[in-house]
Amino acid sequence: MSIVLTAATLSDLTAAASQLIAFAGPEKIFLFHGDMGAGKTTFIKSLCEALGVKEAVTSPTFAIVNEYRGANVKIYHFDFYRLKTQTEALDMGAEEYFYSGNYCFIEWPEKIPDMLPLHYINVSLKVLTDDSREITVEKF
Ligand SMILES: Nc1ncnc2c1ncn2[C@@H]1O[C@H](COP(=O)(O)OP(=O)(O)O)[C@@H](O)[C@H]1O
């Protein structure tokens, strides 16, 4: 099952975020694919806003994981870009986060191929022009 959401401009991400959350239903693990600058972190900001997060959503590149509170939901935002080995993810307790039942938004999941949960939503961002992105969403 897959859908394609097109964000012609940044402001379209708000509607795309609501559509993605509705499409996901009870699934709370989201894997974000796309080159550097594709818009993964920017789209995650919109998703967090849609879930009621009021605090700043920033790239967790150095911390690996950021935690946000939304409207009755907790969100873990990962960026595994700087990871050298999967063991580092194991050591920071990634699996406990993944199986906690909270939302997990994961940038660079390619770095932890053996640690990914069985079921997840794949979100692939492709740059069309400076301002527009094609967002392909699949449920696994
Ligand atoms: N429609 C759009 N969707 C997402 N990002 C966009 C869009 N249009 C422009 N951008 C810009 O592209 C950049 C994406 O950066 P970022 O979200 O950090 O990418 P990534 O996390 O994939 O490396 C930001 O500067 C953002 O403002």
Ligand SMILES: [Mg+2]
């Ligand atoms: Mg990012």
